[in-house]
Amino acid sequence: MSAAEGARSGAIAVEVRELVKAFHDPRRGTFRAVDGMSFACRRGEVFGLLGPNGAGKTTTLRVLATVLAPTSGQALLDGVDVVVDPLEARRRLGFLTGNTGLYPRLTGRETLSFFARLHGVPEERIPARVAELSKTFGMESYLDGRCEKLSTGQKQKISIARAVVHDPPVLILDEPTSGLDIIGSSAMIDFVAARRAAGTCVVFSTHILSEAEELCDRIAIVLKGRVLAIGTLQELCERTGTANLRQAFLHYARSVEQVAPSAGS
Amino acid sequence: MRRFVAIILRRELLEILRDRRAVLLAVVLPALLWPALLTFQRKVGDAGRARLGERELELEVRAEVRPSWLPELRLELERRGVTWLEDPLAGALAASLDRLRERELKGVLELGPADARPQGTLHFLSTDEESRELRERLRQAFEAVRRRERDRLVHEVGVAHDPAAWTWSEVSLASPERLRASQLAVFLPLVLVLVLLSGASFAAIDAFAGERERGTLETLLVHPVPATAITAGKFLAVWLVGLSCVLLNLASLLVCYQAGWLGTSGGSLELPPLGAWAVLLLQMLLLSLLLTCALVVVASRARSFREGQNYVLPLTLFALLPTGLATLPAVKLTALTGLVPLLGPSLAVREAFAGRALGLGTAVAAISTAALVLAGLRSVARALDAERVLREVAPRFEADRAGVPGRRALAVALVAFFVHAWGSVQIGSASSGGPYLQLAFSLALVLPLATFVAARRAALSWSEALPRGAPRSSRAWIALPCLAVGALGFSLLAWRVQSALHPDAGAPSDVELGGSAALRFAFLALLPALAEEAFFRGPLLAATTRGGRLTAGLVSSAAFFALFHLSLTRFLPTFGLGLVLGGARLATGTLWIPIAIHAFHNACLVTLSLQPDPDALLAELQTQSPWLVLGLPLGAWILRRGRAGPDRA
Known part of the structure; x- marks a missing residue:
């Protein structure tokens, strides 16, 4: 099934069930960075995890990206359990963070070819795929320059192209606009919109309300490792009786603060 | 897997070769080190020597006696560029010596006194290069005069029986060229290790800490590539860089030889035979x-390039220490020194270049280094653990009250140690039956009590604290004889090291205990095996290794085991034995195996x-100890095969 067909049929691409991730810290003892999180998102959907720093968004996305093992619960990527078959899950995944770290002494072309090889793209198809991405993102003029000499915006485009070099059905973006200027941020927003149109499931974490409002089809409000609410912008506002996302978010955040002291007593 | 390794390796090498710092350290430095050193030596050293040889040096002569050969000596010295200053009205000697200290003179020669046996004394300044040169010229001149005088006497008197009339010459069977080659080999391993570390360390830090700092490591870890393939690719890149540094350096040495630069003023140099190479x-x-392996493990722990450099510097110094020891003539290659990492291989190279036949030491050096490489590769395989890389904490500590049970058990061990030490001192001086009472107090009272308390304090179940079931694999019983012999060999070997460090350490067979043989076996073999294993390999090891802290647990339990023997001079052998027994307990999952090994070891002693004649027998056994130690890897191999087989299920 192609990505576009998946989007039409609304097939589940990412599913998280009762996910728990606990860490041991010498000072804090054992704590749960993710504490029973559940959500699902479909192909062709942009799903936002909205929460403050330390809410558990990055940890959740890292579990989905198979670099952290869950303490309990389950995470499925395109039907593949990330614990049972992490390599297969990674094949279906494009992962991008706000850190546009690239190999400084490789050219853009070499970088894209390297990651295409790691994804198992056949050697004879790599030049064509790199050329295609170069055209899509307008990178022809600097693709053969070393990454260390590129501007932040140029590096960001190469990073984006790197994440989709194998045309993944699921794209995970962990605060992808952090540290970017207005032009860089808007380029990222355009890119997400384009992937949605192509039928990719985009899971997107942010603490910037305007981005979530503009981009996300559905939003999960995350606090202290838990999902407090999931819905479209309109649904969240209706449920809380508020006018915008900021007020809706504060409504849920205050409800947690009110519950916490009584739970602890 | 192999394809991924090749892709990673290619990228790593490409990045390294495009870095100017890496090229400088991995290509330019190894290739140009010898030519630069030799050119410096030839140009600067020879020129300095030539300049010194041409200088006119002033010698003040104060002669109370005037032997007949004095004019001849003066002529010889003047021929060698020494100005002879002799003034009968010269002032006090102290004033002349002050002038020497002020470097106005280069030497003061006293001849006399007249009323006693005549003697010549040269006052010179050993810190002054020219003054040393004057001493050398005087020696040569005096030798020339003496030779002429001796020839004259022999001619006049006939063949003299006086030994002073004989001339001596020395003929070395090793050619001077070969000698110079063996002298070169003394420093060659040190240079090669230095070159290897400087080149490979940059590659290692950049491949692990550098990539982590740039944020590309996380990107790499979310690609469908096993972490072991990533590590293997990076490891191979670092290794190839290090190896190429060594080969480039050797190639540059050979080029220098071909160009005749190695000869210097001392003559040419003969290349060692192919076997030595x-x-x-x-x-x-x-x-x-x-x-x-060491560089990769260290570099993978660093979070930034700078932090990696901070880690690698001590490693480099640590590596240079044993390699530097190999340059000392007193350090010889034996089966024992062959075991020491870096020292053994360096000595093996030195011996081979000196033309000595390959012996046990060379084999031990190669085998022990290969064994260390295998252990190192296991650590390398865990270098890119994603959880640690991203969280900077070891995953095995996750969600576990790590360390608390271990600390509690160690506290119990500490208290038990003080009680044991106090009891030993009190009872030891009490009566004639002191030693037996001492043993009974510690083995039948202190240690069982400590076992019980430690298990309770560390909240261990009895099956955890004292695993008394069958071994995990039935092959453990097959491995047992090998492990027992290996442990005995290991202990004897440790005794040899201890004796070398501390000659008064005594011998393992020094048992100052009266009584019948049966009593000795009971109190020195059976009872210690049961009581000590029950505590040290029981709750203490179980608690300290909890949460996967295997190394920390093994070392701390072995250290307490050694401390309990109340002798610093016996610390090393008992500590080594403690490690082996702890390893056996962890590998087999039962206390019975270490109890059997311990009982066998003590029973042998x-x-x-x-x-x-226990000393002669012990000496014979200690000679064979390197071979006995092989029982340990053999036993481990048998256990490993057992685990891989159906027993594991």
């Missing part, structure tokens, strides 16, 4: 793998002490 290449191949 084979030893050099084999040892350097293994050493490069070992040092790469008691048997030895009962022999008429």
Whole structure:
């Protein structure tokens, strides 16, 4: 099934069930960075995890990206359990963070070819795929320059192209606009919109309300490792009786603060 | 897997070769080190020597007696560029010596006194190069005068029986060229290790800490590539860089030889035979793998390039220490020194280049380095653990009250140690039955009590604290004889090291205990095996290794085991034995195996002490100890095969 067909049929691409991730810290003892999180998102959907720093968004996305093992619960990527078959899950995944770290002494072309090889793209198809991405993102003029000499915006485009070099059905973006200027941020927003149109499931974490409002089809409000609410912008506002996302978010955040002291007593 | 390794390796090498710093350290430095050193030596050293040789040096002569050969000596010295200053009205000697200290003179020669046996005394300044040169010229001149005088006497009197009339010459069977080659080999391993570390360390830090700092490591870890393939690719890149540094350096040495630069003013140099080069290449191949393992493990722990540099510097100094020891003539290659990492291979190269036949030491150096490489590769395989890389904490500590049970058990061990030490001192001075009472107090009272308290304090179940079931694999019983012999060999070997460090350490067979043989076996073999294993390999090891802290648990339990023997001079052998016993307990999952090994070890020593000449027997056994130690890897191999087989299920 192609990505576009998946989007039409609304097939589940990412599913998280009762996910728990606990860490041991010498000072804090054992704590749960993710504490029973559940959500699902479909192909062709942009799903936002909205929460403050330390809410558990990055940890959740890292579990989905198979670099952290869950303490309990389950995470499925395109039907593949990330614990049972992490390599297969990674094949279906494009992962991008706000850190546009690239190999400084490789050219853009070499970088894209390297990651295409790691994804198992056949050697004879790599030049064509790199050329295609170069055209899509307008990178022809600097693709053969070393990454260390590129501007932040140029590096960001190469990073984006790197994440989709194998045309993944699921794209995970962990605060992808952090540290970017207005032009860089808007380029990222355009890119997400384009992937949605192509039928990719985009899971997107942010603490910037305007981005979530503009981009996300559905939003999960995350606090202290838990999902407090999931819905479209309109649904969240209706449920809380508020006018915008900021007020809706504060409504849920205050409800947690009110519950916490009584739970602890 | 192999395809991924090749892709990663290619990228790593490409990045390294495009970095100017890496090229400088991995290509330019190894290739130009010898030419630069030799050119410096030839140009600067020879020029300095030539300039010194041309200088006119002033010698003040104060002669109370005037032997007949004095004019001849003066002529010889003047021929050698020494100005002879002799003034009968010269002032006090002290004033002349002050002038020498002020470097106005280069030497003061006293001849006399007249009223006693005549003697010549040269006052010179050893810190002054020209003054030393004057001493050398005087020696040569005096030798020339003496030779002429002796020839004259022999001619006049006939063949003299006086030894002073004889001339001596020395003929070395090793050619001077060969001698210079062996002298070169003394420093060659040190240079090669230095070159290897400087080149490979940059590659290692950049491949692990640098990539982590740039944020590309996380990107790499979310691609469908096993972490072991990523590590293997990076490891191979670092190793190839290190190895190429060594080979480039050797190639540059050979080029210098071909160009005749190695000869210097001392004459030419003869290349060692092919066998010596084979030893050099084999040892350097293994050493490069070992040092790469160390660099990779260290670099993977660093969070930034700078932090990686901070870690690598002590490692480099640590590696240079044993390699530097190999340049000392007193340090010889034996089966024991061959075991020391870096020192053994360096000595093996030195011996091979000196033309000595390959012996046990060379084999031990190669085998022990290969064993260390295998252990190092296991650590390398865990270098890119994603959880640690991203969280900077070891995953095995996750969600576990790590350390608390271990700390509690160690506290119990500490208290037990003080009680044991106090009891030993009190009872030891009490009566004639002191030693038996001492043993009974510690083995039948202190240790069982400590076992019980430690298990309770560390909240261990009895099956955890005292695993008394069958071994995990039935092969453990097959491995037992090998492990027991290996442990005995290991202990004897440790005794040899201890004796070398501390000659008064005594011998393992020194058992100052009266009574019948049966009593000795009971109190020195059976009872210690049961009581000590029950505590040290029981709750103490179980608690300290909780949460996967295997190394920390093994070392701390072995250290307490050694401390309980209340002798610093016996610390090393008992500590080594403690490690082996702890390893056996962890590998087999039961206490019975370490109890059997411990009982066998002690029983052998008691048997030895009962022999008429225990020292001779012990010496023989210690000679064989390197071979006995092989029982340990053999036993481990048998256990490993058992775990891989159906028993595991």
